[in-house]
Amino acid sequence: MKIAFSRIAWGLGLALIDITINGFDLLPDVVGYGLLMAGLAKLVSRNRMYKLAWNAAAVQLVLSVLALLGLTRSGFSLTGGIEPSLNALALTAAGLAIELAMLYGLCEGIRLDALERNKERLAQSARNRRHFAFASGAGMLFQLPFQLNQSLQEMLPFVIVLALCVLFAWLSILALARQAGREIAGNPGSGGGGLDGGEGSLMDVRV
Amino acid sequence: MRARAVYLIAAALIVASWLANYGYYRYYRLPEPGFLRHYIETTYTPSVAFDLLYVANKDDKRKPVSATAEGLEALRFYPVQVHQELRRQTIYALRGYFDENRMQERQEGEPLRLNALKVQYSDGSVREENVGEIIAYRPAWPPDKTKEPPVRFSSGRGSSDNSGSAAVTAVRPATLSGVSSAWLEKLGGAFRYEIKANDTHGMPQQPSSATVPLEMDTGQMLSLDYRFQLKEAADVLSVYNVQLREHFTEPDGSKYDYIVFANYTPYPTDAQMRAYVREMRGRAE
Structure with a gap:
């Protein structure tokens, strides 16, 4: 199971990082969401929150394939000086809402898993990060439509703070996935793992 | 239970934000692009003629490219330019001039009064557009240069x-x-x-x-x-x-x-453009 969380952590990282050269994405989000789905696939039977995260990652994967093919384009530059169109804002909001559902499912899945193993601190950590991700994501979703009527320059400080919060929430959940990998799956002797018959541990050794 | 209430309130606020902002955005879109109202006096001699200003919503792809006026055969336009970018609208300028090579010899004539011009658009369409009122004075051409002005x-x-x-x-x-x-x-x-x-x-x-x-x-x-x-x-x-x-x-x-x-030549503020859109909306309804 540890490898599942490892894939989730790598998936979150790759989906988060965008390195583009001449418009070509060197680390396409497809890879990130693919890894996330692969990791979550091993967990979906454990509780329905992982299933929610898997479904959301699947939608994101489809959207990122469409983006890779140039059929959709969500997101916009904060510094490009171009006012985002209604379509760009709507697509960005839709992507963010799906992302929130994915992060919610992942955090809640880890929390339920942790409670099952009496990992109170991990459960608390998952709960806090879920709240933070929700608050920053909801704040972003709330402010996005204001850009239809206000100039981006006027809202820039507010948008940058929210964007940094979303980034930090994402990174904190990435760290949570790694922590869950260690505490839920990595330590069968302390009541943490062994639910997959030690398969995860063996795979971890191979990794 | 409390968490559910928080999620519901947050979702309601997000939906309200989108609905309110979208409604405001829609309301301040021009119901139809068109020419501003022009009150022009011009003299039909080789020179700058007049500018025609056209206002459209920013996402409107169609732009005017030229215009013709009956009785002003020498009227030509430079390629359309952006006159001013506003929050939701763009004002374009068609800069007109009277081409000397197309001027024909004539006696002094009565001033020509025009309300509509035939406008060619970037999508290939041609429409007769009301642009306001244009008065073109038509002195004799070529001009008599024998007497120096006082x-x-x-x-x-x-x-x-x-x-x-x-x-x-x-x-x-x-x-x-x-x-x-x-x-x-x-x-x-x-x-x-x-x-x-x-x-x-x-x-x-x-x-x-x-x-x-x-x-x-x-x-x-x-x-x-x-x-x-x-x-x-x-x-x-x-x-x-x-x-x-x-x-x-x-x-x-x-x-x-x-x-x-x-x-x-108008350079409206966003507030003035909003007032203009409200007025256009009132006329359209």
């Missing part, structure tokens, strides 16, 4: 606050009998002008504001200061090309008109 240009000034002035110096004695323009009556209090006369040494005469008729000696300077003071929302986005004609009469009775060009 006054010559001395200095001129135009300012972004829609004011300006033009000064002339008399090269022969002449009497300024009046100043006229087709748009003075329409503009009313929204346009002010003042004539100031200097003596032959360039010193201001008393009182500072001169009245007509005004006799001018050789070397005497006369300036005409003007200022647009448009305040009404509908007027602020109108285009005015005013030709202030200074009517001079020489001692032998011959007459000469010196033209001072006073132009008002």
Whole structure:
């Protein structure tokens, strides 16, 4: 199971990082969401929150394939000086809402898993990060439509703070996935793992 | 239970934010793109003719590319330019000129009055558009250059606050009998002008504001200061090309008109554009 969380952590990282050269994405989000789905696939039977995260990652994967093919384009530059169109804002909001559902499912899945193993601190950590991700994501979703009527320059400080919060929430959940990998799956002797018959541990050794 | 309530309230706020912002965004979109209202006086001789300003929502792809007017065969336009970008709308400018190569010999004719032009658009469509009122004065072409005018240009000034002035110096004695323009009556209090006369040494005469008729000696300077003071929302986005004609009469009775060009080109604020959209919306409903 540890490898599942490892894939989730790598998936979150790759989906988060965008390195583009001449418009070509060197680390396409497809890879990130693919890894996330692969990791979550091993967990979906454990509780329905992982299933929610898997479904959301699947939608994101489809959207990122469409983006890779140039059929959709969500997101916009904060510094490009171009006012985002209604379509760009709507697509960005839709992507963010799906992302929130994915992060919610992942955090809640880890929390339920942790409670099952009496990992109170991990459960608390998952709960806090879920709240933070929700608050920053909801704040972003709330402010996005204001850009239809206000100039981006006027809202820039507010948008940058929210964007940094979303980034930090994402990174904190990435760290949570790694922590869950260690505490839920990595330590069968302390009541943490062994639910997959030690398969995860063996795979971890191979990794 | 409390967490669910928080999620529901957050979701309701997000939905309300989107609905309110989208409603506001839709409301301040122009119901239809179109030309601003133009009040133009122009002279049908090779020169700059007039600008046509066209306002469209930012995502509107169709733009005017040219226009033709019956009776002004030499009228041509430069490629369309962006005049001003606003929050939701773009104002484009079609810059017109009278092409000398297309001018045909003619006698002086009655002024031509136009309300509509045939406009060609970037999507290939052609539509007759009401642009306001255009008065084109049609002097004889080619012009008679045998007689020198009694006054010559001395200095001129135009300012972004829609004011300006033009000064002339008399090269022969002449009497300024009046100043006229087709748009003075329409503009009313929204346009002010003042004539100031200097003596032959360039010193201001008393009182500072001169009245007509005004006799001018050789070397005497006369300036005409003007200022647009448009305040009404509908007027602020109108285009005015005013030709202030200074009517001079020489001692032998011959007459000469010196033209001072006073132009008002709108650069509206977002608030003024919103007021304009509201007015257009009111007209469309």
